[in-house]
Amino acid sequence: MEKSQEALVLLRQIIRVTDMQEKEISRSTGLTLPQLMVMQTLRQMSPITTGELAKEISLTQATVTSILDRLEKRCLVSRERGVEDKRKVWINLTEQGLDLMKGAPTTQQDIFSRRFDDMQQWEQSMVVAALERVAFMLDAQHLDAAPVLGIGQLDRGMN
Amino acid sequence: MEKSQEALVLLRQIIRVTDMQEKEISRSTGLTLPQLMVMQTLRQMSPITTGELAKEISLTQATVTSILDRLEKRCLVSRERGVEDKRKVWINLTEQGLDLMKGAPTTQQDIFSRRFDDMQQWEQSMVVAALERVAFMLDAQHLDAAPVLGIGQLDRGMN
DNA sequence: TTTATATATTTAGTTTTACGAAGTAAATTG
DNA sequence: CAATTTACTTCGTAAAACTAAATATATAAA
Secondary structure, eight states, X not given: OOHHHHHHHHHHHHHHHHHHXXXXXXXXXXXXXXXXXXXXXXXXXXXXXXXXXXXXXXXXXXXXXXXXXXXXXXXXXEEEEOSSSTTOEEEEEOHHHHHHHHHSTTHHHHHHHHHHHTSOHHHHHHHHHHHHHXXXXXXXXXXXXXXXXXXXXXXXXXX | OOHHHHHHHHHHHHHHHHHHHHHHHHHHHTOOHHHHHHHHXXXXXXXXXXXXXXXXXXXXXXXXXXXXXXHXXXXXXXXXEOSSSTTOEEEEEOHHHHHHHHHSTTHHHHHHHHHXXXXXXXXXXXXXXXXXXXXXXXXXXXXXXXXXXXXXXXXXOOO
């Protein structure tokens, strides 16, 4: 088989597994998948505005608003109208919300990390380098500009 | 930063990019994302039964049934009651459905493949090897077999 | 053969997502 | 200050997602 095909198959597998893991977390927390996405994003980057949040998870503001409505009703997040700019609404995890995310979430990542740490140094570096390559190769946005880059050059700041 | 964290960040990036690419295809084909998943699966493994299809994309049968209802109404798939086992319903892409999938889809993969092919042989092998590693490390299913974990604590019983 | 149990799918009913369009209010620009 | 832009929300609608129950077929047990 083509090596590139092989890589694509593996990628699909990886995505599939993470997808299923998220569903597992979703079940265990009692959150739906989009709600989970919002909560995870909040955990990382709160406080954040509704608009930024929407951009982050690639949904429309309208959709995010309705997801937030439900999370707020369950006291997992709080909204706070901006003081400096009153158009903005800042979202935060409540204590309850933070607890929920602390409790159940990162099983997948724990397992991954533990296994990862078990590898030799050079293997770890290899994996990271390879993932950088893949991330770059997938990024269709920059496709015209793109000759394949040397590995060191890839860190140009994302977001 | 922890190397394992670095790897996880890259993974999330990869998943995010593919997610956005799928949304792009979804727009260009006029299919919703779950519909697209069904169609892509069908393209690979049709004919397939409703149940198998559901398992493949990790949704309940009920959900898949309703998705199929819509695809059938648009003449993109066909249902056929099994002859040997009349409980089964075999799903197929119609000609129209196949055309649709032929037309729009693989841009992402094309770009990926082109870039992949641009790499040196040894780099290609490295990437594939690394992806295999990652796929394994993520696969929580086999976690009991995994020597990496000493702890039986992650008992995610379920099912 | 009849009864029970398991399998495969669909139907029903409810909640949640998802989006575009329109609405409101606050900022910014000319 | 009028006009426009920005940030969210509301509304209406379609799709998705789940559980529970219904239907029909297949297999096993009695």
